[in-house]
Structures are given as structure tokens and as C-alpha cells.
Amino acid sequence: MTRPLHPTALVTGANRGIGRAIAAALKARGCAVTLAARNEAEGRKAAADLGVTFARIDLSDPDSYFDAVTTTGGFDILVNNAGILNDASLLSPKSDFDLAMEVMVNAPLDLIRLNVPHWRDTGWGRIVNLSSGWGAHAQGLQGPGAYGIAKAALNALTRALPRDLPAGVKINACDPGWVATRIGGSGAPLTPEQGADTPIWLALLPDDGPTGGFFRNRQPIGW
Numbered sequence: 226m227t228r229p230l231h232p233t234a235l236v237t238g239a240n241r242g243i244g245r246a247i248a249a250a251l252k253a254r255g256c257a258v259t260l261a262a263r264n265e266a267e268g269r270k271a272a273a274d275l276g277v278t279f280a281r282i283d284l285s286d287p288d289s290y291f292d293a294v295t296t297t298g299g300f301d302i303l304v305n306n307a308g309i310l311n312d313a314s315l316l317s318p319k320s321d322f323d324l325a326m327e328v329m330v331n332a333p334l335d336l337i338r339l340n341v342p343h344w345r346d347t348g349w350g351r352i353v354n355l356s357s358g359w360g361a362h363a364q365g366l367q368g369p370g371a372y373g374i375a376k377a378a379l380n381a382l383t384r385a386l387p388r389d390l391p392a393g394v395k396i397n398a399c400d401p402g403w404v405a406t407r408i409g410g411s412g413a414p415l416t417p418e419q420g421a422d423t424p425i426w427l428a429l430l431p432d433d434g435p436t437g438g439f440f441r442n443r444q445p446i447g448w
């Protein structure tokens with residue numbers, strides 16, 4: 226099937242930063258966007274500002290995202306954007322290893338699984354995983370603490386899942402660049418809108434577009 230005229234899209238962690246910019250841009254391109262956030266007040270305000278639907282999703286609480294997907298019947302586009310960055314050593318008791326894996330690996334995979342029945346019905350889907358060069362073996366897995374490990378695992382999912390996904394569903398990962406957000410810090414050179422460019426391109430890829438790839442500035446990069 227070709228792309229629906231108004232694809233439905235779920236963007237996680239979209240109350241601010243790159244996720245919010247992705248939600249705004251997808252809406253501007255005709256998508257019916259659901260902006261997900263764990264903080265209800267912030268998420269509702271962001272959704273109202275953008276004129277999109279809100280869903281409360283805390284990725285460390287599977288019940289919250291199970292409800293959000295099953296009550297809607299699923300989404301055409303899934304943007305696994307939410308992320309956390311904590312630089313405590315993996316060897317420290319302060320490491321957030323389990324939480325990082327939950328938010329950036331387990332929950333994205335669960336969301337994909339929950340969406341599969343919808344994609345089987347429609348034959349069209351796009352999954353965009355917000356990863357990072359810090360999770361790339363090709364760049365030395367430089368991400369601090371659990372962050373780089375979780376992004377590397379998200380990359381591995383992106384590479385492995387095309388063989389299991391229904392026909393017509395594409396999955397890709399991207400590094401948005403160094404973006405001025407809470408994770409990127411105020412000194413980063415890119416705006417959230419600039420960081421959103423590659424994720425938006427991947428979310429609306431044509432049928433002959435790539436799948437199972439890793440991109441920055443719309444160009445393939447090494448794993």
C-alpha cells in the first residue's frame with residue numbers, strides 16, 4: 226500500500242526538544258500526530274500549542290504505552306524519540322543502566338510489537354529510532370554510562386528487525402546531530418528544528434526508500 230493521505234503518528238518524549246519539533250513538522254506535513262509525554266501538564270500544553278492529540282506515556286511504565294496504542298488501534302508512524310542521558314559509570318551504583326535500557330530499548334521494541342497488528346492490516350508503516358553517534362561502534366561507542374550501550378542496542382534492533390516486520394514497514398535509526406536541548410546542552414550548534422530534519426525524512430520515506438539503516442544529515446553512517 227502507498228502512504229495514507231493523513232498518516233497517524235506517535236512521537237514519544239515530545240513535550241520538548243527534538244521530539245516536539247518532529248511532532249510540529251509531521252503535523253505541518255498532514256499527519257494526525259499524537260504527542261506523547263510522561264509529564265501530563267507539559268505534554269498537554271505542548272499538544273495544545275501545536276494543535277495535536279496528547280497521550281500520557283511514561284516509557285518506564287508499560288501499562289501507559291499499552292493503553293495508548295491499544296485504545297487507538299495503532300499508528301502508521303512510530304517515532305521512538307524519548308531518551309535519557311546520565312554520565313555515571315556503568316560500574317557505579319548510580320548507573321541508570323536498567324532505566325536507560327527500558328526507555329531506549331525495551332519500550333521502543335514493545336511499541337513496535339504493539340503496532341504490528343495495525344501494520345499487518347494496512348501494509349504501510351515507518352519506524353524512526355532516535356539514536357546517536359555515541360552508540361556507534363564505528364565511532365568507538367563514546368556515549369557515557371549506559372547511554373551509548375542503550376543506543377547501540379537500539380541500533381542493533383534497527384538492523385535486525387527488517388527481517389521480521391510486515392511488508393511495507395520500514396525501520397531506520399538516525400543521529401540528529403548535536404542539538405541544543407536538555408540532552409545536547411545550550412552550547413550545541415543545531416536547533417531542535419534542524420535536528421528534526423533527518424527523523425522527519427525517515428518518517429515519511431517513499432516506498433523505494435531505505436530500511437534497516439543508520440543516518441545523519443539524510444546520509445548513511447557507520448554502525
Ligand SMILES: NC(=O)c1ccc[n+]([C@@H]2O[C@H](COP(=O)([O-])OP(=O)(O)OC[C@H]3O[C@@H](n4cnc5c(N)ncnc54)[C@H](OP(=O)(O)O)[C@@H]3O)[C@@H](O)[C@H]2O)c1
Pocket residue numbers: 237238239240241242243244262263264282283284285305306307308309328355356357358400401402403404405406407408409410413
Ligand atoms: N540533543 C542532542 O544533541 C542529541 C544527540 C544525539 C541523539 N539525541 C537523541 O535525540 C532524542 C531526543 O533528545 P533531545 O535532545 O530532544 O533531549 P530532551 O530535550 O532532553 O528530550 C528528551 C525527551 O525524552 C523524554 N523522556 C525521558 N525519559 C522518559 C520516560 N521514561 N518516558 C517518556 N519520556 C521520557 C523527556 O521527558 P521529560 O521532559 O519528562 O524529561 C523528553 O521529552 C533522544 O533519544 C536523544 O538521545 C540527541
